[in-house]
Amino acid sequence: MNGNGRRKKIFQSDMASYAMILAAYLAAELFLRSGAAGSLFKGLLVPLCIYSIMALSLNLVVGISGELSLGHAGFMCIGAFSSASFSMLMKGQGLPNGLCLFLAIVIGALSAAVFGFLIGIPVLRLKGDYLAIVTLAFGEIIKNLINALYFGVDERGAHFSLKDGAALKLAGGGRIIIKGAQGITGTPKLSNFTVGIILLLLSLFLVLRLMNSRTGRAIAAVRDNRIAAESIGLDAARLKLLAFTISAAIAGAAGVLYAHNLSSLQALPKNFGYNQSIMILVFVVLGGIGNMRGSVIAAVLLTLLPELLRSLNDYRMLIYAVVLILMMLFTSSPSFLSFRRELLLRLRGRGKDGREVS
């Protein structure tokens, strides 16, 4: 296919993705306006956006740069806590809600990006599966640290402690913002479905633009053959680091959405733990590694299905595990791939001239 044709095809596919999200948004809004929507449905709308954004973010690492991150919930956690601290500080300062949320998103995304960058520097230079284990460790460390962290402010400035609230030695008018394992309470509820959709569209735009840019193709080249890519002068470590940092920033932004959707924020295994990271990986794998639209669809379906099939809840994680294994066997096993190719050829042969090809 020539360059123009390919570009046109990519453009059409991108537009279809945006249109799909907009259509879903309009449908959900209409359903809400009709008054028939239950509270369960309303409560699911923002999480749907959060998980879709998380899936996009992870797919950027897994799909485009070919690395595995098992700590994406950790980046989400950083985004959530940094931005919630910010909006707690801004509470009662007369900042308009929209501006406050905008700044919170910037802060959440930036802080997650800084952590992603710092982790990426030592790890992405290396070949092998180190990123998976380091990010897994990182996710657990962040959760532990935040559960031990006390943070408060008074007129003398900010105070941190890893012991308890009293160790902050706050002056009279000071207040504690992060209370160890109790986390943050009283976060302003600034997220809503519309903001979620806007953020999702923005993330999708960012990821798709990156994917189809010169840099994105360079990242994919490093993924497909690091040696060949390096031999034409691509800096493999820098490109992987770029993709990873952007991905961390997007995950951080999803965390901001999460933090401002609930009135209290705690770092639990349920929301920011290993299981959460695995669930996002399942979205990516089921939607298709490297396929951004697929990620969003899988995230939406797998978030809605368990709510509809409550009886399967006990087996949900078991099913996720099986999905991971089977998807990989079906899409990557060399012998299965050749079997599939052969089957396809046979079917096609039969379709063309109506008789079996041997």
Next chain:
Amino acid sequence: MMSFFSYLLNGISLGAVYAIIALGYTMVYGIAKMLNFAHGDILMLGAYTAFIAFNSLGLPIPASALLAVIVCTLTGILTERIAYKPLRGANSLAVLITAIGVSYLLQNLALLIFGANPKSFQSFIPIKPLHLAGGALTIPGETIATILTGLIVAAGLLLFVHRTKAGQAMLAVSEDKGAATLMGVNVNATIAMTFAIGSALAAVAGILLCSAYPSLTPTTGAMPGIKAFVAAVLGGIGSIPGAFLGGVILGILENLSKAYISSKLSDAIVFSVLILVLLVKPSGILGKKITEKV
């Protein structure tokens, strides 16, 4: 001073458990060039099997331990056959995701079968605690047994790898699969054997770990599994003495930082070691630096 020795010994003992797990990790990594994420969960499976055999079936300790080893060995071979072998030759991301799937599957199966409540594991070690320095220093029997087992396992593995034909075949496969095939080594059988040995060791590690730290849950194996990987990287992945050394260093580090710095942050300290090693010497203490030919 005596408390320092006590922390140190506990650290060595914990380190010996990490070392036994890391040996399995490092062997599988050396041969199949894959991170077997499920290794820690095989450990958990071994501990549950031993627990059930001893408490519910009423088997004696040696029989329970043996049953655990057999169940783990079979599970190891089975997972290799079903999940990893079809992916030989696929890209490493696919293998890694499959391994995570297997790990997650084992954890959630255990959760469904045994429930989330911790089981209190009764110690399998009949050795009496040793009192030294007029009772100022007490060494639990588990500590002695774990350290001894760790040493025996590492020495046995070294002998096996360097002195037996099967061990030589393992070395050959880890060096160059194609060349090993040409020399008449059965690569598939060798890889299966490596998984079997690694999983059997995981069962031993599980029993030792739960004898010292008796609370058994479906996620018991997850953290030790990751830490053992850190140990393997620290010592130099692919190296048997390296895995042992790395395990012991990591165990000591973890216990001393728990005692003298902060119990909440000891995990963070252990993992910062991993990042430090990757920054300074990615090939680990005893690892070989491999230059890649194009």
